[in-house]
Each structure stands twice: as C-alpha cells, then as structure tokens.
Amino acid sequence: MRQQQNRRYVLAVVASEEASDGAGVRLRRAIGIPALEDVGPFLLLDEIHSSDPGAYIAGFPPHPHRGFETVTYMLSGQMHHRDSTGGEGVIGGGDVQWMTAGSGVIHSEMPAQESGLMWGFQLWLNLPSSQKMRPPEYIELKSQAIADVKLDKFNVRVIAGEFEGATGPAPGRPTRPLYLDVRMDAGAQHSFPVPEGHDCFVYVYDGALSVDSNGANVTVPAKSTAQLSRAGSVAIETMTGASFLLLAGMPLGEPVARAGPFVMSTQSELQTAIVDYRAGRLVKTPVTE
Template sequence: MSPAPTAALTRPREVERLVAGQPTSDGAGVRLQRVLTQDLQRRLDPFLMLDHFGSENPDDYVAGFPDHPHRGFETVTYMLHGRIRHRDSAGHEGLVSDGGVQWMTAGRGVIHSELPEQREGRMAGFQLWLNLPAKDKLCPPAYQDVQGPDVPTFEHQGATVRVIAGQSHGVAGAVQRPVTEPLYLDVHLPAGGVFEQPLPATHNAFVYVYEGALAWSNGCRVPAGRMAVLANTAGSDGVRLQAGDAPTRALLVAGQPLGEPIAQYGPFVMNTEAELVQAVRDFQAGRLA
C-alpha cells in the first residue's frame, strides 16, 4: 500500500520520561511485563494499561486467560507470534495468529477468555486497554478480529508500518474510534532509519520499543523493553522515530484524552466508586452479558 505524501515535521515531541516494564503474571499464570501501569493512567489518558508478553516456554503462557469479567473499556490484543482464541458471554468468538488483532469493547459488561491454541513454540504480543467515555461505558459489548494479512500496512522511506488503529500517511487503520481517536502503529525501522508521524499537540502519546533502540535528537536513547512517554509540548506537530545502529521495532500509541474521572477495581473501569460497586454487584448477580 502506498502512503500519501506528508510534510516534514518542524517541532517533533521529545521524551518526557522512560518507563521500565514491571514483571508480573496475570490470568492463570501468564508471565508478562506490565508497561503502562495504573499510576500512569491519568498522564496517558485515554490508555489504561499495556502488557507485553513473550516466551518460548509453554509454562509461561499455556494456561492463558480463562473466563474473567470486564466493564467500561476496550481491550486490544495484538499478536506478534502464536495463536490465541477469544470467546465471550455475548456470543463472540475469534481466533487470530501472527500479526492479528482482537478488539473487544466490554461496554456494560462481558465475561471472556483468551486461550492459546498452541502448546509449544513462541507466544508473543501485547494487550492494550483503551478507556471508554462516560457516555459509552454501558454500551452493548462488541468484538472484532483482524487477521494479520488484513492489518493495513505500508512502506515509507525504508520503514514498514502496520496501522492497527487510526490513520497514518493517508492509510486508514483496521479500527477507528471517534471520541478517543486512538492511533496504534507497529513501526519497523532498518538500522538508522527514520519515520515521522504527524500528531495533534493535544493527544497523549507514548512509544514502546520491543526490538533494537530509538534515538532522539537531544541524545535520549530508548532501548528495547522501555516505554518513552512523549512530552505534550505546545506547538508540537508529531513524533520522529529514529533507529539506532540495529533494526528496530516499536509501538507508537496516541489518543485524545477524555479528561474524565477514572475509578478502577480490577477488571472494571468506571467514573465513580458507586459505579464500581454496581459493576461488582451486577457481576455477582450474573447480569453481565
């Protein structure tokens, strides 16, 4: 796919801070790195969490994520390697493998599972949580999967860019959202390669490097396994990613902040404590979809 020409950036964003992932386990014992944690939710609004999982040891992933509830946000599972099946209480089911995306809108509530369909080999990918605006938190649950070959991809000055959500250089992503306007790119750069992405100054943004390293013009280096929170500088017009001396792969994620209160209790994300209490009661009473 050929991208539309885009003017060069004049004031790209700098790195505000670097964040290291925290080793943890979730589901039935899946080992992962939690990169975007609860203490960054307001700074990176509308994003609530980012997990990076990856292992060739089946003991680290084979039990997967059995049935568990969600309410009030969206989950985005992006697979780099391996096969994972989604099932939920609203009747949705899907299987994706290398390069595929599962996008679930929990809305008013759903119970779902994400289970590997492999017992050997490498399993690797990411799960991103995207908040829903207050007006949509009790919307009907929804689900879509996008197989790897169907994720829009383009080449630009040596970079290969997969557009999971939003739009880049005139290429529309697999998913669009009108309120939070998420941009979710998987950018592959050759050694020394550069990719520029226009971005509104109002959007919160971060970059997560999962292979290689990125270098900024001010000397900041972002190695693999680190998230760079990008500064919201007045007048900034986008993000410039430049690889170091090795091929580099990174996620670029940005979105329009909601500016609403965030109240979270485990798998429920609402706006008030009272709404959380109601979510737990509805779950206990079997009133989720």
C-alpha cells in the same frame, strides 16, 4: 538529529515490569504500573513474549470487564477468544482482536497452541463516561486487512488511525486512537505525525531507538516506554534497528475509577459493577468452557 520545531518531547522513559496475570501467564507490563499508571485514555499495556509453554499455557480463563475496551495484537502464536456476546475466534500472527466490554462482558483468552513462540500485546483503551454502558462488541481484524506502508529503511503496520494515506481497519472511537507497529532498519529516521492534543507514547519491543526531545536525543531501550508531550510530531531514529508500537489518543478529561477488571467514572459506578458481577447481573449469558 537536528533540533526542529513542532516536535514532541519526552516526558519520561519507563522500563516495563515483570508481572503475572490470568491463570499464571508471565508477561511484561509497560502501562498500568506505579511508575506509569496510564497515558491518557490508555490504561494498560502488556506484552507476552515467550517460547516456554509454561509461561503462557494456562492462559486467561473466563473473567469479567466493564467500562473500557481491550485490544489484543499478535506478532506470533495463536490465541482463542470466547465471550458472552457469542464472539469467538482464533487470532494469530498479525491479527487484532478489538473487544468493547461496555456494559459488561465475560471472556476467555486461551492459547491455541501447546508449544512455540507466543508474542503479543494487550492494550486497555478507556471509554468516555457516556459510552461505558454501551452494548458489548467483538471485532476481529485479520492481518491481511491491516495496511502495511513500506518506506525507506522502515515499514509501518497501520492498525488504527492514519499514516501516509493508509487508514487502519480499527473501528472509529471517541478517543480517535492511532496505533502503529513500526519496524525500522539500522540508520533509519522519520518524523511521525500525531494528532495535536493527543496523549502519546512509544513502546520499544525490540532493539533501541532515540527520540528528538527539544533537540536532545533521548534513548529508549528495549522493553521500555517513552511518554511524550501532547504537541508536535514524534522524531525517531535508530542506529542498530528497532521495532516499536506508537500509540496516541485524545484525552477524555474525565475522572477514572478502576479496580481490577472494571473501569468506571465514579466510585459508585465501580461498586455497582462489582455488585452486578457477584450477583450474576454483569452479562446475560456468561461464557462457559
């Protein structure tokens, strides 16, 4: 790639880590690890990718959240969601579940299959302090509602934000998130516009790519995250093909207090969330199996 101005540069390339969550689901954690605790408003990114039922069948039984949003995006397989707002549904390949925990929710995410490939991602998106106690909300975005932009040697699914005139179906949020799923063929290259001032990262879930970083090509291998600077576009090319998530969001510039499934702005609020959960006050009607 030739050096051009107004390009974001790579701050770090971090390999995801093997982890276990829920009732023993094996996954890879890309954000929310010691080497990359967060990227602005993005607090966690997990990838489940396995054809072994033993790696995912136990699922994520009922558990609480407060103060942020979870965004689940499936590539393959089926996941059954239930929560204390009455929200319920099964999402499959290409579908998105956008759940706002807000003041408090208890939900479960259980595999709706006993065999086959399970491949998907869960993202945690922070809420500003003024909205941490907003009412919970559950939104399902079916695959056919997600714009698919096809360009020379690559295509882009627009889940949130805008790309090439297409707007994602995700709800509007103060962090103005951009969420793209990009599949690039061998020899493809493109400069992706990203809102100025937004925190930004790329997570490569298949193949490998390079990012033009101040005129130098930085390789990002599979199952790794590239954290990028806050100004300019993201210039990407691939020699052998790659599939990746490109996400960006406006930084909140607020303190973060987090412990397990709760994300608040102060330690006092965090302790209140824990006490409320233990006392049965986090939500009015907990989900039951």
